[in-house]
Amino acid sequence: MSKNAKRLLSFLLVVVLAVGVLLSGCGNKNSSSSSNNTSKQTQTATNNSDPQNLHFKSDKPLEFTMLYSDHPNYPYKSDWLLWKAIKDATNVTLKLTIVPMSDYAQKRSLLISSGQAPEIIPKTYPGQEVPFVSSGAILPISDYINQMPNFSREVKEWGLQNDINSLKQADGKFYVLPMLHQTYTMQYSLAIRQDIFEKNNIPIPNTWDELESALKKLKEIYPNTYPLSDRWQGKALIGEALPTFGVPIAGSDGLFDWTQTSTVLYNSAKDDWEFYPTSQEYKDTLTYFNRLVKEGLLDPASFTQTDDQAVQKFVTGKSFVIMTNTQEIQNMINQMNQTLGKGNFKVTQILPLAGPKGGVIAGNRLENGIMISAKAKDDPNFPQLLKFVDWLWYSEAGETLTKWGVEGVTYQKVNGKFQLMPDVNYMNLNPSGTKNLQKDYGFSGGVFCLLYGGPKDLAESMMTPEVANFENQVNTQRKLLPVAPPVPFTESQREQANMLSQPISDYVEQMMLKFITGVASIDKDWDSYVQQVNAKGVDQLVKLTNDVYKSSKNK
Template sequence: MSRNAKKLLSFLLVVVLAVSVLLAGCGNKNTESNSNINTSKQEQTATNSKDPQNLHFKSDKPLEFTMLYSDHPNYPYKEDWLLWKAIKDATNVSLKLTIVPMSDYSQKRSLLISSGQAPEIIPKTYPGQEIPFVASGAILPISDYINEMPNFSREVKEWGLQKDLDTLKQADGKFYVLPGLHELYTMQYSLAIRQDIFEKNNIPIPNTWDELESALKKLKEIYPNSTPMSDRWQGKALLLNAAPTFGIPVSSSDGLFDWTGANVLYNSSKDDWEFYPTSSEYKDMLTYFNRLVKEGLLDPETFTQTDDQAVQKFVTGKSFVIMTNTQEIQNMINRMNETLGQGNFKVTQIVPLAGPKGAVVAGSRLENGIMISAKAKDDPNFHQMLKFIDWLWYSEEGETLTKWGVEGVTYQKVNGKFQLMPDVNYMNLNPSGTKNLQKDYGFSGGVFCLLYGGPKDLAESMMTPEVAKLEEEVNSTRKLLLPPPPVPLNESQREQYNMLNQPLADYVQQMTYKFITGVASLDKDWNNFVQQCKAQGADQLVKLTNDVYKSTKDKMK
């Protein structure tokens, strides 16, 4: 072979070798890439999403999941709601519903779960309501599957909700309800006042409980035949509002005065749990409200009258101060348009009052959420179900769909802001609209969306200017109490806890009302009250709570 031929052959061998290495490298790269990508249609959709953090789910085949549905009387279920079509168009999922009237929902949910007949998806479950079903294994420990729920995980991380989520943990270190999430604390309950009456008489809007007392005294002087303040909800919301400002560390999930009747509360400065109804802070709060009753400033019927009786006094001008929330205030205004005449009054919801222990509010950024039936894991499409739930309830895209509906049909974007279509109304945001977003289309219903939950911008998108201003003021001037750590009682411990706590809770509530209204004397009867609480097991309840807390807190982290 000639010298030139040898050079040519050597050159060709080098080229072939280089091309082979290049091809091999490309082949390896493709193989590695393919091994890390699930090529199912819904995963491709997630990968191609405009917002990689807002992962979209759409099944490549039609799916059907069963779900319990709480039917609200204000917007009764309709099979032809646009909501159902919109969900299916977005996800290729249909929901087979078990429809239950809202008034029977809790009882029916319990019966279905206990009998093993519950649908796979069980929404409208508030944290704590899952506890009775944990020991039986009837519902899933959803914390085992959070790694399959990227939207939920992102919101928890970005909004700093891990400590809130930890409060849901049970004795096994797992949690069993997938809660609704709020980016910001959303204040619902505070006092409403007749601002026109305050302004007419040059009475400053109160910022503290002491200032409220002064305002009520002036109102009593000017309107001697009135009782300036008469409240609803048997005074429970009033006391729950006041408690943290007097140094009683309640939160919305344990609420001294709400339906759960918890009285053993967490003292963060001591890192232990105490029985607060016998504390000096509790007595100070009772003393304050008792003084209001004695001086004719607070209606003693507050703690016995129906909600309608309390509201009737306010809307007819017989009282000037009442507890409300951001939804009920509009209902009162509507009634006052009829009783006092539109334009003849001004009602304002004010920021929660500050107290001796500061400008603090009790609440939570967790809301009602979802339990998943244990039998759901046997569904061949179980993992698709998790992705569906994650997208519909926890992605901004899904939250927007269930809240606002379909763009161009129920809402439009104007300069980047959500706006109802001209013919659609909701919560008086568009009074001229002839169709209702809830009743006619099924959107903004409590089964799927939180009124002011989710991302900040989306939560604020449906607030009236008054509510948005109030929320901003609350978040900038009030401090939200941190959630208490979990106390994961096992089944036998919980039974013991309930046996001690329930009669105590009933007794405390009864005596709370008696002390405030003057039926019992804080001077003469307080020591006996303290002794009765001890006799009924307050110390045992505290010991049980602290023993469980101290023995489990390391594994709850």
């Protein structure tokens, strides 16, 4: 899966603020030229009029501690150019606690719980901060936003205040500083073999009904295939469909993990929270996919097979439709150049499909972000730490630095547009480059920046023309569901809600798969399913959620 596949967790049944994808990085060679360049850039910035105090460079050397998630695709190097570039730009050195990405969440929890966490704790998805709120181990960062002018400016100018409000806890404060998108970037949707569609005069689908018609034609022409064989256990596929059928899930990527979510969702029309897995809209969604399975259009193995198995079927021409994202599609194309031969196929990522409720998509413009350890406020340089974080992660200069690197070393501007230097490659933007922007220099990594996040122009600067066109179509032809308001449970209320929701979610997940694959009959077994799930405490969970919501709303 791509490095962005990390963002692939949070599904159906809950208001998920999965929010996801900070990459990672730091720098190595060309130190003298990079020093001159970064110093010059910073000096120019700080010499300009700065009435909003958006720029930051300490007048004395500083050191801050930070937890670092080490990505296996670009392992940490102490001589990466990024570290020097950050020092040149801010006069700050980062003292890192380096943790393998696979162990990051567990190690983060242990360090915070033991009081040993570094001051800056990045790669935290909204919701992951909750276990540390009541102990006071992390700062209510909302108390310090007035000292973070770049973050405040982006929230205001990009209209993100409602999104930020959704992070509030029972005390009315929020504890994670999320990364931000100026415009929504859609990652996940279906990829099709466009050459096969064109060869057989099959229109590219725009709706779920049109997809079903296309799959039927493909099945007639290629009777020994499953035209749609999916990956990611079908989570992205179902996650894309649910809101278009009227189930108001919310997430970041359209990829939802039904085992880690609540089943009570916000109904904006009624301004309350309802249980959706027994609704007609949810039933209609399952009925649609069950029909695809029964007619041999959707591979039932989609919900159990490995990603590699699903991809192999697609790249070898045994299936013609599969879920993808804007990075994974290139990986599939690279494989197909080997399996089918370059020029013998055409793969296209199509717009998220529209359904009975129209072309709506579930997502938001927040990403994983940063917690600040409570002990950081005891650092005499705490105000500078806040300004450093604010500049590096939320100023356009800082975001450019962590994404593109150092001008004249890793990138150049050509007619006002970013361009990798001739010897540097990243994401196949410059295939002839012999050095890698991430592996060799540390830039464009998930600890410090977003692939397609931040300011719109900067986000688009690393998009291929195909991806830029896709994102433009999503933003002009699809509607993003509004962010659900917060339900700020206290610790005891959250424990009660979890005790109720976990067995409900487990049962809903089991039955969802059974209904889709036909192990259980929607016609015959639905009423029994509704009775059994209600018996697990649905009414209590809905009442608790609405009581907390209305109480906090009144406050």
